[in-house]
Amino acid sequence: MRTRRIIAAALCAVALTATTAACGKSGSPSDSAATAGAPQLPTYQVKSDVKLDGSKTFAEAKKRGKLIIGAKADQPFLGFEDLTTNTRNGFDIEVAKMVAADLGFSPDQIQWQTLVSSQREPAIANGQIDYYVGTYSINDERKKQVSFAGPYYIAGQDLLVAKDNTSITGPESTKDKNVCTATGSTSIKNIEKYGPKITQYDGYSACVEKLLSGEVDAVTTDDAILKGFASKYAGKLKVVGKPFTTENYGVGLNKDDKALRDAISDALKAHQDNGDWKKAYDATLGLSGSPTPAIPPLVRY
């Protein structure tokens, strides 16, 4: 009898928390966006009758009626999957949608596929995805395996610190400080020479967790990723703003598909020129308070 009463009480508690959580969710996001006058995401005109001769990837996407795009899912305001609403959002996601629209695919014809960094090259080479947008730096070793369209964004390694931190002003001031970054990332090499103590976790959210609790002094990686976290924790964290490397983000695609590559480059150019790029930036990474970077010129190698 007593056990039954306890179970009933527990169920009540669960039900209560569930309803309050649901209430909080349904009201807040749209309201705050409307009242605060936050920048709105642009919508993209979907082109019809797109023809792309000689592109195997495009022909197959057309046949299946869906575009499969690879993305990251754990980078707030950059490439993020919101599991509560089952939507993707962020700057990289917007870039992927711009390109899709110019290839003739509407947002509901996009099938997203989350891929971690080490899965990118194999997935592109095997044709599991049509193209990939997710903080993908163009470098020579990768060019041996995949092609890149872009760059659509120039990032640089920077530092994320607590809002009231005045002691870290750039990489030179990280000596003997605790700095956190992702396991095995190139960011480690770049910061190592300044002599900090380095902590590494599998994802940046673990690093940010440690930063918020004050156990590490800074998180370092590309400023785009850091800006995303700064947007998420606006008022608590800030990006130092002294990038000390250059990372050219490109759209990754199959190595042999020149036709698709040109089409994606054209799409990026068109949306940079008509202002969509800037609008997408302002509504995502721009929320971090960091100044808008210049639009990089495309490299058609």
Place this chain on the structure above:
Amino acid sequence: MGIMFENGNFALFRDGFLQTIELSAISAVLAMLLGTLLAAFRVSPIPALRAFGTGWVTIFRNTPLTLLFFAVEFGLPALDVHFSHFTFAVLALGFYTASFVCEVLRSGINTVPLGQAEAARSLGMTFGQTLGLVVLPQAARTVLPPLSSVFIALPRNSAIAGAFSVDELYHVQQTLSEQGYSIFAIFFWVALAYLVISAAVNLLFRFLEKLTAVAR
């Protein structure tokens, strides 16, 4: 497959390999000591110790190792306990593996006929003497094969430490992947390294089995 011999990759790989061995070896020693102690608790005549042993095994054996790493790496600092990342990894791996060692030993103790313990007691031996001089030496022989499985699993489990700031083989794989090397070439070398470690553990246990073999 030649990626190991360019751009200083070999030094990285070697360091990761040694770190995996060091982490596994220290964790194995901790697991063995702690596991034996827990097994003694579980068969001891004192109810409180038995309950402690059962509780330990239940908690650590049923928690995913990644969660345990999280609990140690993020939980302990919150309680103001600060160690190096390597020590945290040893604790997580050692505590986890100890629960398996404990259960393997307990099953071995159960294979020793009850008469052996009764005979020891009738000679006036204490519980510690009975366990240490009569029961455990006989149990150890029978548990060698299952124990080898536990200690082959340990170096493979140690890969999780790579995600928690320990520079071992998983970390090497992440570093090389990030640099853009072909994933198949990287995995070939990393898999080979784990195979070497597992094979060495296997051979060690084969040797021990031969050494302790008796005709029954």
